Every structure is written in C-alpha cells, then in structure tokens.
Amino acid sequence: MKRVLIADGMDPQKIEELIDRGFEIIDKRVDSEELLDTVKVVDALVVRSRTKVNKNVVDAAAEAGRLKVVIRAGIGLDNIDLEACSNAGIEVYNTPNSSANAVAELALGQMISISRNVDLANIELKKGLWNKEKYMGVELSGKTLGLIGYGRIACELAKKANALGMNVIFTSRSDKKCEEFRQVDLNQLLSESDYISVHIPGGKANHYFINEPEFNKMKDGVYLIDLARGGIVCERALIEALNSGKVRAAAVDVFECEPSDNTELLCHPKVSVTPHIGASTYEAQKNIGTEVVERLVDRLYG
Numbered sequence: 001m002k003r004v005l006i007a008d009g010m011d012p013q014k015i016e017e018l019i020d021r022g023f024e025i026i027d028k029r030v031d032s033e034e035l036l037d038t039v040k041v042v043d044a045l046v047v048r049s050r051t052k053v054n055k056n057v058v059d060a061a062a063e064a065g066r067l068k069v070v071i072r073a074g075i076g077l078d079n080i081d082l083e084a085c086s087n088a089g090i091e092v093y094n095t096p097n098s099s100a101n102a103v104a105e106l107a108l109g110q111m112i113s114i115s116r117n118v119d120l121a122n123i124e125l126k127k128g129l130w131n132k133e134k135y136m137g138v139e140l141s142g143k144t145l146g147l148i149g150y151g152r153i154a155c156e157l158a159k160k161a162n163a164l165g166m167n168v169i170f171t172s173r174s175d176k177k178c179e180e181f182r183q184v185d186l187n188q189l190l191s192e193s194d195y196i197s198v199h200i201p202g203g204k205a206n207h208y209f210i211n212e213p214e215f216n217k218m219k220d221g222v223y224l225i226d227l228a229r230g231g232i233v234c235e236r237a238l239i240e241a242l243n244s245g246k247v248r249a250a251a252v253d254v255f256e257c258e259p260s261d262n263t264e265l266l267c268h269p270k271v272s273v274t275p276h277i278g279a280s281t282y283e284a285q286k287n288i289g290t291e292v293v294e295r296l297v298d299r300l301y302g
Helices: 012-020 032-038 055-064 082-088 100-115 118-126 152-163 186-192 212-217 235-244 282-301
Strands: 003-006 024-027 044-047 069-072 091-094 144-148 167-171 195-198 222-226 247-252 271-273
Touching: 012 024, 012 282, 032 055, 044 282, 055 082, 069 282, 082 091, 091 282, 100 118, 100 152, 100 195, 100 222, 100 247, 100 271, 100 282, 144 152, 144 186, 152 167, 167 186, 186 212, 212 235, 235 247
Parallel strands: 003 024, 003 044, 044 069, 069 091, 144 167, 144 195, 195 222, 222 247, 247 271
Antiparallel strands: none
C-alpha cells in the first residue's frame, strides 16, 4: 500500500477517494522537525504554500529512498527545492489548471475594492464615521490593465477585465499568440498602465522583480495588485511608492515572510491585504484535489 503525507490539508472528499483507491493517508500538519522524519516513511508528499520542502527535507527523504513524488497542491513551486528533488530522483508536480479562475476573481474583486475605497470605507463606517465625501473612487471601464506575466491566471483576469471595458496589455518572457490583447515590453507596460497586476513565478529568478526603478517608471497614481508570490514586489519599495503617491492604492495577498510581520504594510491605509487566500474557494480546492488524485494514481499506481 502506498503511503501519502498530506501536510497542509486537502478536500475531505478527495482524501476519501484516495483511501478508496488503496492509499494509506497521513493527513497531518507537521512542523519542520517532524517533516524530516515523516518523509522517510511515505511514498508521496502533498503540500501547499505553508510546508517548505527544502534541501534538508529532500536529503532526509533521499537517505531513506522511499519518497518518489512531491505534489504542490496549487501553482507556485518556490517552496520546493526543485534542484535537490531532481538530484534525488524525486518527481515534482503542481496543479496548474485548478485555481486560475479563483485567483483571477480575487484580483478583479480587489481592483474594484481599492478603486472604490471599499476597504477603508467599510472600516470607518463600522467605527461610526460617515465619510461619504472622502471616498470618491474611479471606474475600471476605459482604464488600462497591465499584466506582468501571461499564464493561466493572467489570461482569466484579462478576459474578465476586458468584459468590464478595460484595455488589457501584457508582458511575457516568451512570445504569446494572443489576438485579443497586446503584448508589450516591461517598460512600456509600466508607463502605460493604470492598473498593474503581477502574475509571474516566485523564487530567486524573480526576486524583487518590482523594485524602486520599476515603481519610478509607473504612472503617478497607479493601482498595484500582487497575488503572485511574496518577494516579487519589494515591500519596502512599495511602501515608499504608496507614501509618495506614486501608487494610489495596492492589494496584496502574498508577502516576503508568511505569516507577515510587516506591520507598516499590513496596516497601511492605502493597502487592502489578505492572508494568501487566492486559491481559497471551495471550487478551486475540489479541482486541486482532483488533480492531486489523478497525479498520485498515475505516478504511484499507473
């Protein structure tokens, strides 16, 4: 019987499906020390963003020689040491088709929220402050949305924003065949966009991809949405841009350190923050669970 550690939780129905298919399931949140022992006695490891599969974890698994597959129940792989896994002969997969719509909907919702000051108005009204005149907003229709990266999530967001009358442009490291929207270089996107949404992978290659020089190239009063990965946008530079008025408002779902202790960013009046909930919908989690089941069956019993 193949044994699987589900370290960060998964849809309960999909866990039952795995059991019905003959898997032994360890559904348990483990700390970093316990993980070093547990990876020695399982055939597969399923994680989300909380669990870090670093070199120490991979080395422990490789020493025992049992772990064959690591699956990221989500899209980003920056919490998994891909090089170490490759060297150890451990296959790594994600679930790229499952949560794109959920993340795109959150991005669009945040764009509307920060444009209409919903977050601030909500907080103040609950304090008894009727500041109707203070919260004049702007409409999305007719504005330009710049997408940094053009993968599945960005494609979904582009279609939704276009339906609301936005002009969509995007930048990508590869040439994309897209008849609906215009591909531009990064500098052009930064200078033309009224809204900028980040959709590129995390990790060393894109560390501080958006920093002070990039903010300086943006329009004054731009709106920034970051639901990608912590560390792509430099938090210090973002705070400076918010304080100077370069960025009118921002929506941030991911942080350089999670849980974040950057109180200056978390409590900034021009920032709408959420605790990495981009894929946190019932529909997305069921879809992710389906992909995880299919992958485990294929790689361990296929």
